[in-house]
Amino acid sequence: MKNKIIITINSLDELNNYLKLGINLFAYPLKGFCVGMPNTFLIEEIPSDGYLFINRILDNESIDKLNDILNNIKIKGIIFDDLGVLELIKNKDIEKILYLSHFNSNLESIKLYLEYVDSLIVSTDITKEELININNNLKNKLTIFILGYVPSMYSRRLLIDNYSKFYNIPKNNPLKIMNNQKEFLLYENDYGTMFYHVPLFNGLELMNLEAKYYFINSAFLNSDDIQKLLANKYEGSYDRGFLDTETIYKLKEDNSD
Amino acid sequence: MTELLAPAGDLERLKIAYLYGADACYIGGKDFSLRANAKNFSLEEIKIATEFAHSLNKKIYVTVNIVFHDKNLLNLDEYLSSLKEIGIDAVIVSDIVAVKKSYEKGLDIILSTQSSILNYRAINFWKNLNVKRFVLGRESSREDIIRIKKECNVELECFIHGAMCTSISGKCVLSNYMTNRDSNRGGCAQICRWVFKNEDENLPDFTFMSKDLNMVEYIEDMINIGVSSFKVEGRMRSIYYIATVIMCYRKIIDKINSHTLTEQDKKYYQKILNRVANRDSMPQFYHKFPSVNESYFTDRIEISNQDxxxxxxxxxxxxxxxxxxxxxxxxxxxxxxxxxxxxxxxxxxxxxxxxxxxxxxxxxxxxxxxxxxxxxxxxxxxxxxxxxxxxx
The missing domain is CATH 2.40.30.10 (Translation factors)
Structure with missing residues (x-):
């Protein structure tokens, strides 16, 4: 099953370690087109058998720049969030994996998007039961997020920079913040600030589901962490996100209808 | 003519918004709407609201903009059929399944700002799915809006006043983690207005609350660019707030259209708008990239207004x-x-x-x-x- 894992890469030096683990599908965060990724790659550094990872919401100038890049490179596929990217690649013979972060939470929507893409990363905001139901109807089509820090907020603003400027204190990037025993890890670049929920999400059990791919976001982890997590020897903390906990839809029942 | 679009959390607010100058209102039903804290409208109330709007020759849009989980879809077809039968003017949606079903029912579709659109290529994707109007992300710059209008020639709806999400809309689930309330299904607990501790206890608390939006200075420019609809945020705001904000923008738009708007007028309306708000307001992404001045960094600063x-x-x-x-x-x-x-x-x-x-x-x-x-x-x-x- 490990040959169906796509993992984001922090460093080219990690590749051999992952290959030894049986992981051979790599997603490279593209410099200038990602948020929340501490390490990104120039287009020249990305091999033709790699996936581009693009998680920014793009303005017009950026989508035009990306178009120029995509017209001049050879790659295996793209994992992307902005639907404008789909318009750029719809006629290109590359694998298209849609990662709409918090959308893709129901079977019908996922089926509709699959008319345009080869696979998509299912939202991490649904329960395991919901995920199983969706996956049972779409065997070998989905990409399931199984491991890593999960994005919980993406702001276009430079929130860490603003904070350090306002208080005239050194800029700590990444930055960890907390309230009521809940923690978030923030990372900022020129394109915005990403909040990740802490601890990291461990849904390795989801590899029991028949999926097209399993996705690992290795941001703020290294290959040693990944190896230990896969071997169930990781000593750090992790959780199961919302796999067992359904979020509240309606705050109060109103029977006046 | 550019439409002035007001929020309405209930029938009283709706009437006030129309009477004070709104050309259209957006409301939420009791299901499928992102403001679960608002009173919201039953189908019977939506019918009354629609009849009232149309009696004034004004428009009414209904938000169906949650991100659906499977079990939320059970009554969606029936609900959209009812909205069609009532005769609302459009639905505001974000999830692709709601786009498809709305089109099948013959409803006009406005794509919610939850869909995080900042470029013309994304517009083209949705345009092919029969979306008629687009609410652009609040992060859109003036240049972005001009380019999108030029490339796509679609109806654009832009926020001009009210609260800002710190997040790109649709990209935040902080409430899910902090309160277990689903941000994208109406449970936003406004976590971006909470105070967080820095992991280094010697450093100040971390806050990331945005000041509000206020586009008085750029209304004329936006009309000239060809923005179709000016949207005011705040379905949960008071009738006084809605009346005051809508009346100010109504007068500004009318004076622009009659070429009678003066700098003194703008200053006067700014003073009124600043007074009615409980937070500072300013342009955000339109004319420059927002930085320190566009956010709050101390505890929640909100002034109760008893005017x-x-x-x-x-x-x-x-x-x-x-x-x-x-x-x-x-x-x-x-x-x-x-x-x-x-x-x-x-x-x-x-x-x-x-x-x-x-x-x-x-x-x-x-x-x-x-x-x-x-x-x-x-x-x-x-x-x-x-x-x-x-x-x-």
Whole structure:
């Protein structure tokens, strides 16, 4: 099953370690087109058998720049969030994996998007039961997020920079913040600030589901962490996100209808 | 003509918004809407609201903009059929399944800002799915809006006033983690207004709250660019807030259209808008990239506004009495003003207050007490009495 894992890469030096683990599908965060990724790659550094990872919401100038890049490179596929990217690649013979972060939470929507893409990363905001139901109807089509820090907020603003400027204190990037025993890890670049929920999400059990791919976001982890997590020897903390906990839809029942 | 689009959390707010100058209102039903805290509308109320809107030759849009989980889809078809039958003017949606089903029902589709659109290529994707109008991300710059309009020639709806999400809309699930309430299904607990500890306890608390949006300075520019609809945020805001904000923008737009807007007018409306808000407001992404000045960095700064003194329920022509419902404390001797649809503010000194038992009283201290104020000038129902704010 490990040959169906796509993992984001922090460093080219990690590749051999992952290959030894049986992981051979790599997603490279593209410099200038990602948020929340501490390490990104120039287009020249990305091999033709790699996936581009693009998680920014793009303005017009950026989508035009990306178009120029995509017209001049050879790659295996793209994992992307902005639907404008789909318009750029719809006629290109590359694998298209849609990662709409918090959308893709129901079977019908996922089926509709699959008319345009080869696979998509299912939202991490649904329960395991919901995920199983969706996956049972779409065997070998989905990409399931199984491991890593999960994005919980993406702001276009430079929130860490603003904070350090306002208080005239050194800029700590990444930055960890907390309230009521809940923690978030923030990372900022020129394109915005990403909040990740802490601890990291461990849904390795989801590899029991028949999926097209399993996705690992290795941001703020290294290959040693990944190896230990896969071997169930990781000593750090992790959780199961919302796999067992359904979020509240309606705050109060109103029977006046 | 650019549409002025107001929020309405219930029928009272809806009526106020239309009467004070909105061309259209957006409302949420009791299901499938992102403001679960608002009172929201039953189908029967949506019907009443639609009939009211259309009787004034105005439009009404219904938000169906949650991110659906499977079990939320159970009644969606039936609900959209009902909206079609009622005759609403469009739905505001974000999830692709709601786009498809709305189109199948023959409903006009507005793509919600939850869909995080900042470029023309993304518009083209949705345009092919029969989306008629697009609410752009609040992060759109002036240049982005111009380019999108040029490349796509679609109806663009832009926020011009009200609260800002710190996040790109649709990209936040902080409430899910902090409160287990689903941000994208109406449970946003406004975590971006909470105070967080820095992991280094020696450093100041971390806050990331945005100041509000205010586009008075750029309304004329946006009209010239070809923005189709000016959207005001705030389905949970008070009737006084809605009346004041809508009335200010109505007057600004009308004065631009008649080439009579002056710098003095803009300053006056800015003062009124600043006074009615409980937070600072300013342009955000339109003209420059927001930085320190566009955010708050200390604890939640919100000022309670008690300018709104009462709403006019009726006017007794025979006895020349305003019949008023009290909303905040006032007393004899106060100098106040009446504002209302299609009128300039009227200054009034309170010399007499009569209660419902026909007693002369000194102060109006009880919320929602009904009172009479003698005044020779007829004041229309739904006009509002507020503290005298500024001379123009």
């Amino acid at each position: 709104f003194l009462g709403i006019v329920l009726d006017y007794d022509e025979k006895n020349k009495l305003i019949y008023l419902e009290q909303r905040n404390y006032f007393k004899k001797g106060d100098i106040v003003e009446f504002i209302g649809p299609n009128m300039e503010p009227i200054t009034y000194t309170i010399n007499t207050i009569i209660d419902e038992e026909n007693n002369n009283i000194e102060v109006a201290r009880h919320p929602q007490m009904h009172l009479y104020l003698p005044f020779d000038t007829p004041i229309n129902k739904y006009s509002m009495m507020r503290i005298k704010l500024f001379d123009k």
